[in-house]
Amino acid sequence: MEKKQNSLFVGTLAKGLRLLRAFDESHVSLSLAELVARTGLEKSAVQRLAYTLHHEGMLERDPGTRRYRPSHAWLELAYAYYWSDPLISRALPKLIEFSRAYGEIVNLAQISGDHIIYSLRLPNQRTQFAASIVGRRLPALGTASGRVMLSTWSDAEVEHALETWPVHSATPKTIIDRDLIALDIARARQEGFAITKAQMMLNEISLAVPVISIDGRADAALQVSVSSLTFDEARLKEEILPALLDTASGIPG
Structure with a gap:
């Protein structure tokens, strides 16, 4: 109105x-x-x-x-957007380096209202078509990227998001309990990263780290998706997390 x-x-x-x-x-x-x-x-x-x-x-x-x-x-509009957002040009070379070194899917996610949107996606040989196209939007509360970005926001902003942002079941294992999501955001605040399992796709583990801006807030995140058939959480933390944190730290937010 x-x-x-x-x-x-x-x-x-x-x-x-x-x-x-x-x-x-x-x-x-x-x-x-x-x-x-x-x-x-x-x-x-x-x-x-x-x-x-x-x-x-x-x-x-x-x-x-x-x-x-x-x-x-x-x-053409997407092309114009890519030229207009300086984060894209700063992040792309870093994501290419990471992808070549580790051979895993790596994405740049940005906050878009109460969703995240994938603005850069570097696939690997196992990637399905849907997981390689930029512009896909997902409810932020259901993703590792959304939760790790929220972990850098103020308590009031997080509380508002938890109360009003949408959640829905994408898989039988999707967490829709907002109290459990709140605990995951709090954990991400302490640890500096977020991990989700089978939230958007079965047999997928997602790791996300924030791209921190000069004011300490993140409106973007780097996210790696791996198969739970080949990775577990411990291996992901040991082999991928340090490099992903290093990559994110090299991208001014």
Whole structure:
């Protein structure tokens, strides 16, 4: 309501952005009817918005099925983002060095509202397609990266996150008890790293360390994913953790 009452707020633009956000990894191609259902907007508005976005090059339209999907313009926007964020250029060489030395999946995660978003991902030979694409967003409370970033925030911010940020079960082993998540964040504050097991994928162990800014706060983290079939927590701490901490310390936040 506050946005709509602000004279600077452009409602039509907001509706257009809502339509673009209807597309995700599970909805890569949408009909007009599906766009209506996904956005909650009126059919006539969706029709005009989709036509305009197609005309402006933001959406592709299949002439046979009349379904819409994202266009290459989205990649152009991602390209502009990469040039705009100085953390990306500072982190990428460090992640390449780490990946070459250890051969494990390493990601740069950044906080994005109440989610994390993977802005750099260096896969290895075992990586699945979904785990190699940048831009994936996950609920921050369910990830090692989100928890280790929160561990550097103030008590009030952590309390607010624990009360209001979403949690959901991605696997049968996902922890959704907020008290247990709070304990994990407190542990990360003491130890300087966070480890989760089978939270987003079964047979996955995730290790994350914060990328600390000059004020002592982290809005980014380095994260390594390994298979629990080949690694246990002790081996991860011994072989990977020291190098990951060293890599993060070399990236000014």
